[in-house]
Amino acid sequence: MSLPSELPPRQDIGVIGWVRKNLFSTWYNIVLTLVAAYLVITSAGPLLNWVILEATFTGESASDCSGEGACWLFIGQRLNFFIYGFYPDALQWRVDIMFGLLAVAFVPQFIERFPRRKWFGIFGLTGLPLIGYILIPGGWFGLEEVQSSRWGGLMLTLILAYVGILAALPIGTILALGRRSDMPIIRGMCVVFIEVWRAVPLITVLFMASVMLPLFLPDGVNFEKLMRALIGITLWQSAYMAEVVRGGLQAIPKGQYEAASALGLGYWRKTGLVVLPQALTLVIPGIVNTFISLFKDTTLVLIIGLFDILGAVQSTITDPAWRNVTTEGYVFVAFCFWIFCFGMSRYSQNLERKLDTGHKS
Amino acid sequence: MKKQLLLVAIATTLGGTLMAGSVQAATLDDVKSRGHVQCGVTSGLPGFSQPDENGNWTGIDVDTCRAVAAAVFGSADKVQFTPLTAKERFTALQSGEIDILSRNTTWTLTRDASLGLNFAGTNYYDGQGFLVSKSLGVDNAEQLDGATICIQAGTTTELNLADYFRTKGMKFNPLVFDTSEQTVSGFAAGRCDVLTSDRSQLAALRSKLEDPSSAVILPNIISKEPLGPVVRQGDDQWFNIVKWTLFVQINAEELGVTQANVSDMKSSTNPEIQRLLGTTGDMGEKLGVPADFGFRIIQTVGNYGEMYERNVGPDTPLGLDRGLNALWNNGGIMYAPPVR
Numbered sequence: 085m086s087l088p089s090e091l092p093p094r095q096d097i098g099v100i101g102w103v104r105k106n107l108f109s110t111w112y113n114i115v116l117t118l119v120a121a122y123l124v125i126t127s128a129g130p131l132l133n134w135v136i137l138e139a140t141f142t143g144e145s146a147s148d149c150s151g152e153g154a155c156w157l158f159i160g161q162r163l164n165f166f167i168y169g170f171y172p173d174a175l176q177w178r179v180d181i182m183f184g185l186l187a188v189a190f191v192p193q194f195i196e197r198f199p200r201r202k203w204f205g206i207f208g209l210t211g212l213p214l215i216g217y218i219l220i221p222g223g224w225f226g227l228e229e230v231q232s233s234r235w236g237g238l239m240l241t242l243i244l245a246y247v248g249i250l251a252a253l254p255i256g257t258i259l260a261l262g263r264r265s266d267m268p269i270i271r272g273m274c275v276v277f278i279e280v281w282r283a284v285p286l287i288t289v290l291f292m293a294s295v296m297l298p299l300f301l302p303d304g305v306n307f308e309k310l311m312r313a314l315i316g317i318t319l320w321q322s323a324y325m326a327e328v329v330r331g332g333l334q335a336i337p338k339g340q341y342e343a344a345s346a347l348g349l350g351y352w353r354k355t356g357l358v359v360l361p362q363a364l365t366l367v368i369p370g371i372v373n374t375f376i377s378l379f380k381d382t383t384l385v386l387i388i389g390l391f392d393i394l395g396a397v398q399s400t401i402t403d404p405a406w407r408n409v410t411t412e413g414y415v416f417v418a419f420c421f422w423i424f425c426f427g428m429s430r431y432s433q434n435l436e437r438k439l440d441t442g443h444k445s
Numbered sequence: 446m447k448k449q450l451l452l453v454a455i456a457t458t459l460g461g462t463l464m465a466g467s468v469q470a471a472t473l474d475d476v477k478s479r480g481h482v483q484c485g486v487t488s489g490l491p492g493f494s495q496p497d498e499n500g501n502w503t504g505i506d507v508d509t510c511r512a513v514a515a516a517v518f519g520s521a522d523k524v525q526f527t528p529l530t531a532k533e534r535f536t537a538l539q540s541g542e543i544d545i546l547s548r549n550t551t552w553t554l555t556r557d558a559s560l561g562l563n564f565a566g567t568n569y570y571d572g573q574g575f576l577v578s579k580s581l582g583v584d585n586a587e588q589l590d591g592a593t594i595c596i597q598a599g600t601t602t603e604l605n606l607a608d609y610f611r612t613k614g615m616k617f618n619p620l621v622f623d624t625s626e627q628t629v630s631g632f633a634a635g636r637c638d639v640l641t642s643d644r645s646q647l648a649a650l651r652s653k654l655e656d657p658s659s660a661v662i663l664p665n666i667i668s669k670e671p672l673g674p675v676v677r678q679g680d681d682q683w684f685n686i687v688k689w690t691l692f693v694q695i696n697a698e699e700l701g702v703t704q705a706n707v708s709d710m711k712s713s714t715n716p717e718i719q720r721l722l723g724t725t726g727d728m729g730e731k732l733g734v735p736a737d738f739g740f741r742i743i744q745t746v747g748n749y750g751e752m753y754e755r756n757v758g759p760d761t762p763l764g765l766d767r768g769l770n771a772l773w774n775n776g777g778i779m780y781a782p783p784v785r
Contacts, residue, residue, distance in 0.1 A: 164500065173499075400496060402491050410626050
């Protein structure tokens with residue numbers, strides 16, 4: 085005769101069990117829990133007050149921001165400038181289309197069961213930049229030209245990061261392959277390139293591009309500041325990317341190379357079909373890490389007078405018509421960056437799980 | 446790659462020697478063929494150049510460029526603004542990226558003589574001053590011996606401050622911040638007794654305090670900071686256009702010509718006004734711009750006084766009195782040579 089199995093004791097399961105196990109298991113855990121709870125409770129009230137309860141969301145002018153809380157009205161009124169910069173109002177639909185396409189290309193990547201999401205991703209890496217190249221500056225097909233000096237805000241941040249990311253991955257991969265090449269000249273050139281660009285801070289690269297380069301160019305040759313910054317960012321980023329990819333290449337066992345050679349594959353097919361697919365999936369965390377860091381580094385264009393989202397906010401929070409809105413401005417920028425960086429990070433975790441590169445199982 | 450590096454090195458040496466005065470082209474022709482004036486401004490300084498909620502540049506430095514566009518094209522919209530940092534401003538002008546630098550720039554001998562630049566006049570006479578908390582009970586800078594002073598790093602204000610205290614035989618503790626926002630929050634938090642900066646900026650910083658009336662700007666001015674538009678050396682025609690655009694605005698105020706009455710003034714019998722607005726004489730032709738350039742400047746941007754009142758005057762959040770920037774016959778030092 086067997087007794088029917090009984091549930092575990094009540095204090096070991098459910099909420100109580102979880103709390104006992106995770107928060108109050110030992111005396112130092114109890115102390116930590118109590119201290120943390122105290123901090124959360126004391127700071128949550130004032131924070132909530134500032135962010136929501138006493139904040140000003142609606143109104144007409146600066147004088148409406150009289151409460152103790154945050155003045156979100158300021159952000160609301162300047163939102164257009166923070167997103168589009170000086171882009172003409174009547175033409176902002178072009179930027180809106182790009183924002184829409186960006187969402188179409190990348191939102192499906194977060195939805196596991198979305199049909200053909202791979203193709204959306206491929207569109208994001210090929211068609212999207214092409215459309216953007218035509219649509220945003222204009223000057224083609226009867227579209228009115230908008231000079232890059234009028235681009236700004238979130239739009240400019242995304243352009244800088246997107247171009248940097250998109251161009252750096254292939255260039256970096258080629259550099260990484262070149263650095264591991266047997267041909268001394270190619271290897272030498274790649275090593276010099278990587279070591280030179282990696283050894284200078286991005287701020288110096290941007291400064292050179294903005295301040296020194298124009299002096300060397302002959303009269304009349306004057307390409308735009310944004311272009312100079314983009315080239316600088318791309319070259320700098322590819323050097324970093326090269327080292328990340330090289331890490332992946334070195335992690336591939338020699339047997340893989342030999343097996344591919346034994347199958348009669350030449351260098352390019354061996355690299356393209358066997359080595360790179362494995363190497364790149366291995367270093368996804370490293371690649372995304374570099375992307376996130378680049379995304380945040382784009383704010384450095386501030387020092388060369390380009391109005392990315394941080395620059396746009398910084399140039400307007402000094403407006404004397406408003407009371408001190410510095411905190412509101414910076415919180416808004418931080419929030420925007422957090423959304424994009426967190427999105428990238430989630431996507432990479434997603435990808436790692438799917439490709440199972442952690443060798444967990 | 447090594448070869449490229451070598452090339453860059455050669456370019457650096459060559460560029461250094463050729464730099465001064467290498468851009469000799471006629472700026473006016475370039476501007477006309479391009480269809481707009483390229484103007485370098487600060488990336489956000491209240492009253493001088495700052496984007497408003499619609500993304501339009503506003504400020505006295507911005508209006509100075511608009512007036513030049515009005516003189517050349519008859520339209521104040523034919524100007525594009527390049528925001529520049531303090532470090533890159535002169536290079537941008539030297540390399541031809543911009544035609545006018547109107548960026549809160551102090552006219553000094555070093556800049557005028559050694560950078561290949563010409564200062565085309567002064568659109569704002571500024572000077573360094575002090576902001577002190579009212580509770581300190583100080584009404585003159587000479588009582589500031591031993592005070593802790595908040596300064597922004599990397600500006601000439603630090604140098605001026607040290608000079609002033611040394612000549613007065615007083616001591617001070619500098620507290621250096623990186624940006625003007627940090628400086629003002631340091632002051633607001635009571636970390637220093639005094640905040641020093643250009644007086645036009647003190648007004649803007651003061652308005653950011655929780656209670657602006659709790660701080661006062663001392664009457665002392667410890668440095669001369671004449672701010673004005675700058676052009677490249679070696680193109681006298683463009684230099685003259687920028688210079689006389691400003692002079693026309695100052696003369697218009699003196700003669701009582703305003704944005705509102707400029708159309709009526711066209712039929713004025715005063716010969717000075719007639720010459721100013723181009724109804725008689727060939728003043729425009731001499732400069733290389735349309736004959737009625739004066740009329741167009743006043744019509745689109747206004748005279749100097751209007752420009753001042755609109756951007757930094759007592760009715761704006763900055764609330765700066767005319768002071769030195771009043772006309773010469775009104776207690777100030779704004780004086781322009783005659784249009785004749």
